[in-house]
Amino acid sequence: MTKVQNGDGRIVPMTCAGCGMKMNPHAEKPVDPVTRADTERVDAAVSALIEEIHQCPDCGNVQSRRV
Amino acid sequence: MNDQRPLYVPVILGTTRSGRMSAATATLMVAEIAKRPGVTTDLIDIATISLPVDDAGEAIKDSRFADRMSSADGLVIVTPEYNHGCPGLLKHVLDSCLKEYIHKAVGIVGVSAGGFGGTRVIENLLPTMRELGLVTIFWDVNVSKVHEVFDESGALKDTAILKRIDKFLRELVWMSRTLRYGRERIPVDV
Ligand SMILES: Cc1cc2nc3c(=O)[nH]c(=O)nc-3n(C[C@H](O)[C@H](O)[C@H](O)COP(=O)(O)O)c2cc1C
Ligand SMILES: [Zn+2]
Numbered sequence: 001m002t003k004v005q006n007g008d009g010r011i012v013p014m015t016c017a018g019c020g021m022k023m024n025p026h027a028e029k030p031v032d033p034v035t036r037a038d039t040e041r042v043d044a045a046v047s048a049l050i051e052e053i054h055q056c057p058d059c060g061n062v063q064s065r066r067v
Numbered sequence: 068m069n070d071q072r073p074l075y076v077p078v079i080l081g082t083t084r085s086g087r088m089s090a091a092t093a094t095l096m097v098a099e100i101a102k103r104p105g106v107t108t109d110l111i112d113i114a115t116i117s118l119p120v121d122d123a124g125e126a127i128k129d130s131r132f133a134d135r136m137s138s139a140d141g142l143v144i145v146t147p148e149y150n151h152g153c154p155g156l157l158k159h160v161l162d163s164c165l166k167e168y169i170h171k172a173v174g175i176v177g178v179s180a181g182g183f184g185g186t187r188v189i190e191n192l193l194p195t196m197r198e199l200g201l202v203t204i205f206w207d208v209n210v211s212k213v214h215e216v217f218d219e220s221g222a223l224k225d226t227a228i229l230k231r232i233d234k235f236l237r238e239l240v241w242m243s244r245t246l247r248y249g250r251e252r253i254p255v256d257v
Binding site: 029 | 137
């Protein structure tokens with residue numbers, strides 16, 4: 001499992017693929033696994049995969065990553 | 068935050084049935100949203116989205132639908148009541164996205180031939196909205212006896228519904244604007 005966090009546990013903001021702006025990480029959504037590969041990546045402590053959702057404050061673009 | 072960008076609040080027409088009477092309601096919702104300053108909208112007819120049926124969820128994303136959900140700040144879902152639930156194809160389409168919906172506002176419009184204005188389908192949809200990451204508002208629009216509300220051509224016969232639509236949209240636009248502020252400005256990890 002990739003942890004994309006600063007040493008202080010803060011989320012590292014993604015960069016907007018549309019305009020290059022630093023995005024705002026506004027959600028950590030629990031997502032149920034679908035495939036066998038997904039089940040192997042489940043975070044046991046929360047019984048789900050976690051998908052970070054980021055939105056660009058300039059152009060509104062939405063990006064996400066599973067951590 | 069770029070406050071110049073208008074809000075985008077599309078209307079999803081949630082049935083593919085030929086002769087569907089929910090279509091007139093969806094068209095009315097688009098017209099009422101379009102009157103609001105700073106808000107853009109359009110109709111997303113699920114009959115125009117052909118998704119495979121041998122899989123489900125994000126694996127069968129339709130890129131056009133997903134792009135529109137990604138750009139949306141709020142959603143209006145117009146759903147008929149089929150055996151107290153929503154049409155299966157509406158659920159199939161909604162299930163095809165996830166990240167695109169997170170922290171966005173949704174309002175539900177129930178349409179029925181019966182007298183309860185789709186109340187039961189609306190209540191049924193609420194847990195799904197929550198799991199999809201959408202934020203529900205506390206106003207609904209209930210179109211009871213839809214054949215009496217619109218004529219054969221789809222023209223509105225009973226204008227009493229307009230006041231309720233106005234309250235519903237005020238709340239939806241406020242929630243859409245507020246959540247956009249949060250999505251773009253307020254990090255989850257503070
Ligand atoms: C499969 C099916 C189930 C239905 N179940 C209900 C129901 O539970 N309650 C109700 O008031 N009307 C029910 N109706 C009638 C619809 O409310 C009616 O067709 C109305 O016009 C809205 O649906 P439409 O957009 O498909 O026309 C049902 C219709 C179908 C096709
Ligand atoms: Zn951007």
